[in-house]
Amino acid sequence: MTAKDGFTYYNPVKIEFGEGVLNKLPKIIGDRKTLVVTSKSNAKNPVFQSLNKHAQSSIVHLIDDVTPNPTFRTIGAYLSTMRNMEIDLIVGYGGGSVLDTAKALSLYKNDTDVVEALIKGNQDQTYVRKPFILVPTTAGSGSEVTPWATVWDDVNQKKFSLHLPDLWAERAICDPRTQLSLPLDFTIQSGLDALSHSLESVWNVNSNPISEHYASMAVARIFEFLPKLLSDPENIEYRSQLLFASLNAGLAFSNTRTAMAHAISYYLTLEKGTPHGIASSAPLPLIVEFIEAEETEMAEKLEQLFSKDLHTRLLNLFRICSVSPDLSTYSLEKFDFQQIKEQVLENQRAKNFFSLSKFTEYWSKKWGLQY
Numbered sequence: 001m002t003a004k005d006g007f008t009y010y011n012p013v014k015i016e017f018g019e020g021v022l023n024k025l026p027k028i029i030g031d032r033k034t035l036v037v038t039s040k041s042n043a044k045n046p047v048f049q050s051l052n053k054h055a056q057s058s059i060v061h062l063i064d065d066v067t068p069n070p071t072f073r074t075i076g077a078y079l080s081t082m083r084n085m086e087i088d089l090i091v092g093y094g095g096g097s098v099l100d101t102a103k104a105l106s107l108y109k110n111d112t113d114v115v116e117a118l119i120k121g122n123q124d125q126t127y128v129r130k131p132f133i134l135v136p137t138t139a140g141s142g143s144e145v146t147p148w149a150t151v152w153d154d155v156n157q158k159k160f161s162l163h164l165p166d167l168w169a170e171r172a173i174c175d176p177r178t179q180l181s182l183p184l185d186f187t188i189q190s191g192l193d194a195l196s197h198s199l200e201s202v203w204n205v206n207s208n209p210i211s212e213h214y215a216s217m218a219v220a221r222i223f224e225f226l227p228k229l230l231s232d233p234e235n236i237e238y239r240s241q242l243l244f245a246s247l248n249a250g251l252a253f254s255n256t257r258t259a260m261a262h263a264i265s266y267y268l269t270l271e272k273g274t275p276h277g278i279a280s281s282a283p284l285p286l287i288v289e290f291i292e293a294e295e296t297e298m299a300e301k302l303e304q305l306f307s308k309d310l311h312t313r314l315l316n317l318f319r320i321c322s323v324s325p326d327l328s329t330y331s332l333e334k335f336d337f338q339q340i341k342e343q344v345l346e347n348q349r350a351k352n353f354f355s356l357s358k359f360t361e362y363w364s365k366k367w368g369l370q371y
Ligand SMILES: NC(=O)c1ccc[n+]([C@@H]2O[C@H](COP(=O)([O-])OP(=O)(O)OC[C@H]3O[C@@H](n4cnc5c(N)ncnc54)[C@H](O)[C@@H]3O)[C@@H](O)[C@H]2O)c1
Pocket: 039, 040, 041, 042, 045, 067, 068, 069, 070, 094, 095, 096, 097, 098, 100, 137, 138, 139, 140, 141, 142, 143, 144, 146, 148, 149, 150, 178, 179, 180, 181, 182, 183, 186, 189, 190, 193, 276, 277
């Protein structure tokens, strides 16, 4: 960075991190009337049950059946059941799907359509926002420190982002004990998603020295601790390192948003049913291959931040996680590669990528498409 390279970085979320920090939550909630939002698998977790018991007098409502990938329909249904609730605070306790649902529900006491209207571009829509506290139980979406929520339109098969200037959590409470019950397949999916968030924040037109610093903290830990965790999933130290990695990835991409890998992922998820963390990470080796072949300056930056041989290290990590780095193994035919290319050219995330037109040319050559 030179003296001329100014930048802005902003993230107002107060973070509590460490084994046992969840015990602080009842005191943080205080006497505020609280709605807790979680999923069925988390509601069964002893860590959650103990929290629920200790904050019993303040928790006046519980939604415990959030399912993966919130939609306009599921959020609309929750908002209508909340119409008569008197609440001061929302606590989201779960993976990215729960955290994003909690964020959307914070626009409470408005028309049930407010979320859809805001997402579809009516930024003048008035809303009242309740404060919310987020407890991530995956590592992860990083949603606890980002100002947006992913909402799917299941009718029109589209993915939207609810992004408001004040959609920040009052606090993020990151306790590795919440991670111990996370099954291995979700550990892999959410860990690779965090890896994608980190790399995407670097090959991004919005990157800055602070986001790059967070990304390098995250990537080093994911490479080291995801493989260790797979052979010792109950190791709280490894869980803690991965949760810290995912938090750092969140801090990185909270200021840049995602880029090309996520732009490609939407097609894989919507058309082929590939889970988000796999879909968002499967394109990473190809993107790095492109950078190493065609973009010297960015290749040098990747080497500086993440050490040498990123491509080889990615392939190695994918092999350990039993995830294919070859996009053609995701039931994608020539037609699909063409569709992805056309969609990517219109996609806002892809426009965050530092070299969109050169990459689409590379993509076309790779998959034998007309350019
Ligand atoms: N808002 C953001 O900044 C942001 C960023 C990335 C991803 N996302 C969104 O987050 C979602 C993915 O989130 P995710 O990867 O955290 O998965 P998830 O929240 O969809 O959870 C996956 C599964 O794991 C279960 N689970 C979660 N934590 C558990 C635990 N500790 N023990 C047992 N089971 C547990 C859930 O109930 C669910 O069945 C996607 O919808 C994605 O679009 C949002």
